[in-house]
Amino acid sequence: MFQSPFKGVIPALVTPFRDGALDEAGFVALVERQIAAGVHGLVPVGTTGETATLSHEEHKRVVELCVETARGRVPVIAGAGSNATAEAIDLARHAKTVGADAVLVVSPYYNRPSQEGIYQHFKAINDAVQIPVLVYNVPSRTGSDMGNEVLERLSRLPNIVGIKDATGDLGRLSHQRVTCGEEWVMLTGDDPNGVGYIAQGGHGCISVTANVAPEACATLYNACLAGDFETARYWQDRLIRLHKALFADASPSPAKFALATLGLCSEDCRLPITPCSETARALVLDGMRDAGVL
Numbered sequence: 001m002f003q004s005p006f007k008g009v010i011p012a013l014v015t016p017f018r019d020g021a022l023d024e025a026g027f028v029a030l031v032e033r034q035i036a037a038g039v040h041g042l043v044p045v046g047t048t049g050e051t052a053t054l055s056h057e058e059h060k061r062v063v064e065l066c067v068e069t070a071r072g073r074v075p076v077i078a079g080a081g082s083n084a085t086a087e088a089i090d091l092a093r094h095a096k097t098v099g100a101d102a103v104l105v106v107s108p109y110y111n112r113p114s115q116e117g118i119y120q121h122f123k124a125i126n127d128a129v130q131i132p133v134l135v136y137n138v139p140s141r142t143g144s145d146m147g148n149e150v151l152e153r154l155s156r157l158p159n160i161v162g163i164k165d166a167t168g169d170l171g172r173l174s175h176q177r178v179t180c181g182e183e184w185v186m187l188t189g190d191d192p193n194g195v196g197y198i199a200q201g202g203h204g205c206i207s208v209t210a211n212v213a214p215e216a217c218a219t220l221y222n223a224c225l226a227g228d229f230e231t232a233r234y235w236q237d238r239l240i241r242l243h244k245a246l247f248a249d250a251s252p253s254p255a256k257f258a259l260a261t262l263g264l265c266s267e268d269c270r271l272p273i274t275p276c277s278e279t280a281r282a283l284v285l286d287g288m289r290d291a292g293v294l
Contacts, residue, residue, distance in 0.1 A: 002182045004203040006075060006102065006134070006162065008040030009194075009221040010187065011210035012048035014252050015062055016265035022058050024065060026265045030211075031069040033264070037214030040204065040221065042066055043104055045079035047141065048208050048252045053270035060094050067099045077134060077206075081106030085121050092129040102132035104164060104206070109142040115150050126157040133159050138166035138189060148175050155180035164189045164206050173200050191243040195236045198224040208246050209239060212258040213291040242287030249276035254284050261285070262293065 011034050016026035034042060044066040045051040045059050054062070063078045070076050080091035080103035092103045108121055125133055135154060139145040145167070154160045155176075162185025165172060170193060176184055187204050188197040194205040198221075210217040220235035246254045253269050253276035260267035261284075267275060276284070288294035 004162075004185050005132075006041055006077060006185050006187065007203040008205075008225055009210050009214075009217040010041035010043055010075075010077065010204060010206045011039055011214065011217075012043045012046040012189075012206050012208055013066070014211055014255055014259065014265070015045065015049040015051075015054065016256075016259075017268040017270065018266050020268070020270075022054075022061065023265060024061075027062065027065055028069050030259075030264060031066055034210065034214050035070065035073050038218035038222070039074065039210055039214050040218070041075040041077060041101075042070060043077045043079060043206050046081075046104060046136075046206070047106075047138070048211070048255065049079060050252065050270055050273065051079050051081070053273075056091075059091065060098075063095055063100060064098050075101040077102045077104050079104050080125075081136060083108040083111050085124050088121070089125055089128045092125055092131060092133070096129055096131040100131070102134055102161070103129075104134045104136050106136040106138065107142050107144060107146050109144075112144045115147055118144065118146055119150050119153055122154050122160055123157060126159040130159060132161040134162050134164055134185065134187065135160060136164040136166070136189070138164075140166070148172065148179065151176060152179040155184050161185050162187065162203075166190055168193065170196055170200060173197060173202055177201050191246075192240065194221070195224060195229065195232050198232075199229060208251060208255055209243050211252075211255045212246070212262075212288065213239060213242060213293045216291050216293070239287075239291050242284070242291045245280065245283035245287040248280035248283045250274070254280050257281055258284050258288055261288070
């Protein structure tokens with residue numbers, strides 16, 4: 001039976017700022033907190049890490065800090081997405097050079113390429129860098145969807161190993177199980193459907209909620225991986241309001257508010273993300289209480 005190298009709960013880490021600059025000490029402390037809580041991997045500089053507002057130098061520094069701090073204790077899947085193929089290749093090469101275990105590459109955004117263009121984008125990365133690549137399909141952000149046929153073609157490339165699926169369509173999971181092969185890694189990007197995703201054969205979740213409640217999320221996914229869905233449902237019920245509240249305003253402002261409430265980092269985001277609304281703050285606090293972190 002295939003054992004996925006990337007599984008369980010893998011937080012999509014926030015990138016903390018202080019006085020407008022990258023807060024390196026704060027980021028290292030957040031990584032250590034996640035590992036101590038028992039998470040199964042780390043994703044620096046994804047969407048939740050505000051990668052769209054980082055300079056190239058900051059992006060690469062965050063990956064370096066994550067790899068250095070993790071020290072092989074959990075896999076690091078470095079964000080390496082871009083709407084420019086050459087830029088994505090550069091970021092993937094850097095991730096490999098500094099020792100990341102894999103890269104997470106979003107489908108090109110804004111350009112709205114054809115299905116063939118999406119395929120050729122990922123094939124170019126596959127051909128240029130010898131590192132495992134997880135494709136990231138999030139149509140709500142990119143403006144284009146990756147069809148099942150493209151995923152089937154990509155699964156045949158040696159370095160394209162799996163997907164982060166943030167479509168919310170659980171039916172795609174079964175289709176990929178049939179067409180992409182037994183060793184295709186399947187991670188959801190939607191915290192609310194994580195239990196159902198694993199029940200249908202998925203391997204884990206790249207999670208926003210784990211930033212705030214890593215112990216609870218690790219317990220939930222350990223239960224899922226062990227087939228103990230009664231325990232998983234208990235924790236999902238405790239976390240569901242937090243899952244939803246963390247998207248009550250533009251992400252990651254609610255997550256940063258939660259972390260600031262816990263004294264773990266500043267709630268500063270970079271424009272165009274602004275501090276979350278009072279309504280969202282109240283929802284986040286309620287969710288944190290349910291989850292037992294406040």
